[in-house]
Amino acid sequence: MQRKKIGDILIEKGLITSAQLEDALGHQKTTGGKLGEILVQKRLITEEQLTVTISERLNIPKISLNALVIDPRVISTVPVEVARRYSLIPIFRIGNVLTVAMSDPLNIIALDELKYITQCDVRRVVSLNSEIKAAIEEYYSVADSMSEVIRGYPELGAAKTPEPSPVASRDSDAPVVRLVDLIINRAVKEHASDIHIEPDEKSLRIRYRVNGVMKEEASPPKALQAELISRIKVAAELDVSERRLPQDGRMMARVDDFDIDLRISTLPTIHGEKVVIRILDKRILRFGLEDLGFTPEILDRWRTLIQKKEGIILITGPTSSGKTTTLYSVLQELNSAEKNIITVEDPVEYSIPFINQVQVNEKAGLTFAGLLRHILRQNPDIVMIGEIRDTETAMMALRSALTGQLVFSTLHTNDAPASITRLIDMGLEKYLAASALEGILAQRLVRSNCPHCKESYRPDFASLRLANLENSLDKVDFKHGVGCNKCRMTGYLGQTGIYELLTVDDAVYEMIISGAPETQIRDYIRRQGYKPLFEAGLEKVRSGQISLEELLRVITIGETYLATPERVASFHA
Numbered sequence: 001m002q003r004k005k006i007g008d009i010l011i012e013k014g015l016i017t018s019a020q021l022e023d024a025l026g027h028q029k030t031t032g033g034k035l036g037e038i039l040v041q042k043r044l045i046t047e048e049q050l051t052v053t054i055s056e057r058l059n060i061p062k063i064s065l066n067a068l069v070i071d072p073r074v075i076s077t078v079p080v081e082v083a084r085r086y087s088l089i090p091i092f093r094i095g096n097v098l099t100v101a102m103s104d105p106l107n108i109i110a111l112d113e114l115k116y117i118t119q120c121d122v123r124r125v126v127s128l129n130s131e132i133k134a135a136i137e138e139y140y141s142v143a144d145s146m147s148e149v150i151r152g153y154p155e156l157g158a159a160k161t162p163e164p165s166p167v168a169s170r171d172s173d174a175p176v177v178r179l180v181d182l183i184i185n186r187a188v189k190e191h192a193s194d195i196h197i198e199p200d201e202k203s204l205r206i207r208y209r210v211n212g213v214m215k216e217e218a219s220p221p222k223a224l225q226a227e228l229i230s231r232i233k234v235a236a237e238l239d240v241s242e243r244r245l246p247q248d249g250r251m252m253a254r255v256d257d258f259d260i261d262l263r264i265s266t267l268p269t270i271h272g273e274k275v276v277i278r279i280l281d282k283r284i285l286r287f288g289l290e291d292l293g294f295t296p297e298i299l300d301r302w303r304t305l306i307q308k309k310e311g312i313i314l315i316t317g318p319t320s321s322g323k324t325t326t327l328y329s330v331l332q333e334l335n336s337a338e339k340n341i342i343t344v345e346d347p348v349e350y351s352i353p354f355i356n357q358v359q360v361n362e363k364a365g366l367t368f369a370g371l372l373r374h375i376l377r378q379n380p381d382i383v384m385i386g387e388i389r390d391t392e393t394a395m396m397a398l399r400s401a402l403t404g405q406l407v408f409s410t411l412h413t414n415d416a417p418a419s420i421t422r423l424i425d426m427g428l429e430k431y432l433a434a435s436a437l438e439g440i441l442a443q444r445l446v447r448s449n450c451p452h453c454k455e456s457y458r459p460d461f462a463s464l465r466l467a468n469l470e471n472s473l474d475k476v477d478f479k480h481g482v483g484c485n486k487c488r489m490t491g492y493l494g495q496t497g498i499y500e501l502l503t504v505d506d507a508v509y510e511m512i513i514s515g516a517p518e519t520q521i522r523d524y525i526r527r528q529g530y531k532p533l534f535e536a537g538l539e540k541v542r543s544g545q546i547s548l549e550e551l552l553r554v555i556t557i558g559e560t561y562l563a564t565p566e567r568v569a570s571f572h573a
Contacts, residue, residue: 006036009053015045034104047128055126060105063091065131069486070139077118080140086110089135097121103129137189176231179220184262184277186217188255193279193320199225199272211447211495212320229273236264244268258283263347280349289329293497295539301501302441306330311438312401316413322445322497323410324349327384330408331355334382343384344371372396376403385409391427398428401436415533416440416502417521420512434512439503444533445495446546446554450487454479459548466552480547496545498537498555502530
């Protein structure tokens, strides 16, 4: 009995009409494409409907790859170029039978090549083409993909680094262009915040900063160094011939149908130019305050604080502690057509509707302090200053807060109480600081345990002793991630914030004016319910969100916390 054609099955299901099928067949004769793909492109059917129909017609099981975790050893049986060429991926192997997910299970050439390469009997299942592509990107390493791209180069000379080719740097089909795209795409998909391209004497190293930690990736040959860096500089509209001075620029990339803003910084080193690419993914703007890791108590207090009509609110912490993300989340929560919100940033990282964002340009004389003078004439309701770096900016920020504006800014200090001392050390009058300050939020970012491979464990004695928790093994269920395919064997998946919040009430106001020592302020706010960063982190350790070692990696106990017996007892409670 002859099997029905896919078009006839689609008509029987009522998914397309005979006229639509005839139109698609006419298009197929012209372009030579596959009928199913043409119907999907014309949006007459969905990819899911096509895959189900193929499964029914061929009596081949349909599998969703989103629900699978594939063994890396199985992935290694099929080269990445074969997987990409035929849109397929191996999913499991039992004995000499290899099961492969394909978008086109009738591709005899692909099946013959698989049998030859793997020396296995191939069993077919059908999956969505989009799921197969996503799985290829997820499971195949940068090294696999990079080796495929580098094959497009002529013979590479190892003895000497070639001069960059201006044509190759601009040609969208050139291997160097595809190599740069690969490096950026992988970094975005791994949720890296930065890409570091670092020349050594005999090698070129590429590292991603993922969840705040540097991670080395597969690197291209040293012989491609000049051409690779030249391509990035051309795309960022930098001077390709200038290699002796640092340069800054920006470029755009499109990854998974999203526009990604990239900030480029070059730095001359003794072995060539180092390039750092800062990744600004606008999808971060989808995060609300409730997604950042606040405890319910601090979130309620923080939301009450940011609704004030005037005063200055500071967010403090070191570089890469998530201050900018918190600021943008606050602005999004406060943003409305009824409010005039102006920001002064260096640089403007994300564009937000209804907010007037100004970028500092010190070469042109546009400094934080200078811009603030003009901004006050614009009658703002809320002002956001990217960072308080000097006394002049701090003074202008405080005066803005005292003249009826709500001001948000950041400061580099270890914790919230230290920010008060820092402002006064910058030369501000105590009464100005006390009158303008409404609250200070200190924060850190820590890596979260992967929920897919999280399990109980025994922390090493050094970590327990450092946290004064030697006697806690029987009282606390410590957890950490052991590594799985979902977290790329790191044990971590995503980041969460740790926060402490200081609000300036009448007592703190009086202590600031009287010049009370920082320890006195700490003791008072402690009695009011303030929890320092390390203690807030211990709560996340107890809940299993983070490991003790990760907390100790990010926060030094001496900065914010003294592990007294009373506090340890509260940790066990």
